[in-house]
Amino acid sequence: MSTAAVMSPSITSRLYANRRLILRLAARQLSAKWQGTMLGMVWSLLTPLLTFAVYGFVFTQIFHSRWTGSLSAASYPLLIFSGLVTFSIFSETVNAAPTLILENASYVKKVIFPLEILPIVSILVNIVNAGFGLAILLIVQLVTTGSLSFGLIYVPFIILPLGVATLGVAWFLASLGVFIRDMRHIVGVATSLLMFLTPIFYAPETVPDSFKLVMKLNPIALTLEQMRAAIFLGQFPDLLDYLGLWAYALFIASLGYAWFARSRKAFADVL
């Protein structure tokens, strides 16, 4: 890696210069997870399948939950699972962010390393894992309904702004975690609260009118709606909503990166 790549100010050129390293680290992290296990990669499909089975059982057999609203024709377990899988891209990345730099202190103190790629590696890994979850969802959908929606090809486009916004949050939290060691606990609680405040287990239509406006402030809710509309109804998101999410995502990402870039020189002082 050249010094120019480390010193260059523009984030996109820095990421492009480090693309091989990013992919290498992500691949290593993915394979390290199953290293030495008996089932190996089977786990990456087995885990979401078991999660799906447990959620499906609890919510349909014990809670007798039903989905009200425009998607009521779709299977309830599939609806909540699509929400869980999408939300996990955000929550897993954000939960890991506060300890990302702390756990790689030698990258800060011992070598010249492009620290800003660590959150990107993390989000790539979580997107791949979400992909396995999505694969399970599609298999179940294909087996139970006999067909798959054409809207599946919209899924990557819908996930992209969520990923970019999550990256911004992760940059911010990765830096903050170095200085405020309580961050990991704060973030852990915040994401589990947010999971219930995001329409994952219930339809957004069932939210009482007085809270609807507050719920609208959560951009993940909009992404979930778009995901479900694509997977179960084959609809492409409303273009204005979609562009709005992109604007929001780019705004969050540039704020997060600006903070990260400004504060990184102080990491070595406190590690």
Next chain:
Amino acid sequence: MSSEIALKAEDLGKAYLIYKRPEDRLKQMLFRWRRFYEEYWALRGVSSRFGKASP
């Protein structure tokens, strides 16, 4: 020997800024007009002079 001085340095020192807690470093970034660190002077009062080399 020439008495001419080519290079002179007086009273040099090196201080490290010591932060007691990690959050102090964050506060220092946000509130630059205040001090959240303690100085540790590793080196202080070093002076030296170098004369011109004789041709």
